[in-house]
Amino acid sequence: MDIKAILVWVAIGILAGWLASIVVGGGGLVRYLATGLIGAFVGGFLFKLVGINLNLGNVWVNEIVVAAIGAIVVVLLARLIA
Numbered sequence: 763m764d765i766k767a768i769l770v771w772v773a774i775g776i777l778a779g780w781l782a783s784i785v786v787g788g789g790g791l792v793r794y795l796a797t798g799l800i801g802a803f804v805g806g807f808l809f810k811l812v813g814i815n816l817n818l819g820n821v822w823v824n825e826i827v828v829a830a831i832g833a834i835v836v837v838l839l840a841r842l843i844a
Contacts, residue, residue: 774822775799778829785830786837797833805832 778801779794788797805828809816816824 771799771802774825774829775802777826778802778805778833781826781830782833782837785834786841788837797836798829801831801833801836802829803832804836805829808832808835 772795775796775798776791776794777798779796779798782797782801783789783794802825808831809828816827818824818827
C-alpha cells in the first residue's frame with residue numbers, strides 16, 4: 763500500500779466520522795478518524811452482507827456514504843454497550 767492510498771483512507775475516515783458525529787453527536791479529529799475507519803469496515807461488511815450496492819454516480823461518494831453509515835452503526839452500538 764502506498765502513501766497516497768493511506769492518505770485517501772484517512773481522508774475518507776475523517777469525513778465519514780465527521781458525518782456520523784453530525785447524526786449521532788460527538789467530536790474531535792481523532793474520534794472522527796477512529797469511527798470513520800472502523801465504520802468503513804463495518805459499513806462495507808454490512809452492505810455486502812445485505813447485498814446493497816450503492817450507485818450514487820461517484821466512487822468516492824459511495825465510499826464516504828458507506829463509511830459514514832458504518833460509523834453511525836459503530837457509535838450507536840458503542841453507546842448501547844456503554
